[in-house]
Amino acid sequence: MLRKVHQNGDGREQVMDELYRCLLDGPGVYVVRSCFSDHALLDRVDKVFDAIISSERASIKADHFAPGGKNDRIWNSFQKHGAMDPASFVEYYSNEIL
Numbered sequence: 001m002l003r004k005v006h007q008n009g010d011g012r013e014q015v016m017d018e019l020y021r022c023l024l025d026g027p028g029v030y031v032v033r034s035c036f037s038d039h040a041l042l043d044r045v046d047k048v049f050d051a052i053i054s055s056e057r058a059s060i061k062a063d064h065f066a067p068g069g070k071n072d073r074i075w076n077s078f079q080k081h082g083a084m085d086p087a088s089f090v091e092y093y094s095n096e097i098l
Contacts, residue, residue, distance in 0.1 A: 044088045
């Protein structure tokens with residue numbers, strides 16, 4: 001079902017239903033291929049997240065999941081991404097699949 005969603009919206013309801021079932025009753029994980037064709041945008045977003053992670057590594061010693069330096073995660077990633085690079089945030093999250 002998720003293999004192809006037409007640009008004109010055909011199949012959108014079916015895809016939404018399948019994602020809902022996947023997250024509610026299924027494995028809780030799904031893979032989306034070719035979600036973005038603009039690889040330059042992905043590179044910009046990667047740089048934003050890398051910068052946030054680098055900044056947090058310097059200030060966060062540990063959290064309740066692991067000692068400092070063992071895991072990288074971004075709490076409040078929407079807020080931090082939007083504040084650091086609003087243009088890439090809007091462009092990235094304008095993708096209707098996300």
